[in-house]
Amino acid sequence: GENVEQHPSTLSVQEGDSAVIKCTYSDSASNYFPWYKQELGKGPQLIIDIRSNVGEKKDQRIAVTLNKTAKHFSLHITETQPEDSAVYFCAASIASNSGYALNFGKGTSLLVTP
């Protein structure tokens, strides 16, 4: 089955700096790659996603890049703010119109210090 590796497991940055989280996946058939943010005591919330026919996607301060050949994708957060502090999960899936199940990385705990 699909194996998703996520690095680093913890990341500390200063407010205003950029943060980058990287993931690799094993199944070349995977075609959908969402990123989730989980705040303490809450369920994960989708923040951005990308499909395999796209190399990069941006939404304000967050962006995701995908390299299908190397089977890795990354989350970039620019101008970080303290409220960005949370655990971030990447996931990979073989998605179809019949639905999909997500294979998650183990998470990155991001701390943004003022």
Place this chain on the structure above:
Amino acid sequence: NAGVTQTPKFRVLKTGQSMTLLCAQDMNHEYMYWYRQDPGMGLRLIHYSVGEGTTAKGEVPDGYNVSRLKKQNFLLGLESAAPSQTSVYFCASLEAGTPGLRSGQYFGPGTRLLVL
């Protein structure tokens, strides 16, 4: 519109006891999922359902059973709880159709389960 709700929020069980976790969604989503989250392990899929009356096994199904008798509800059962099932359980739902065009899987707030 409450989204995805889970009951109970927290529960303590003794080894061997049984319980049912309830997930409810009011978005008319076709697909529903149960995950467990353990420290350093990320989220792992237990069971899922692609529609009312259907269920399928995920990555870690042993020791759990599920039922989807109504479209809006997805129940996760533990017949004989074990300490290894101490975890935080998350339910998620998804609208039918191509992912990425909508907002992906919606997660509930979680149920924290402690098995002594």
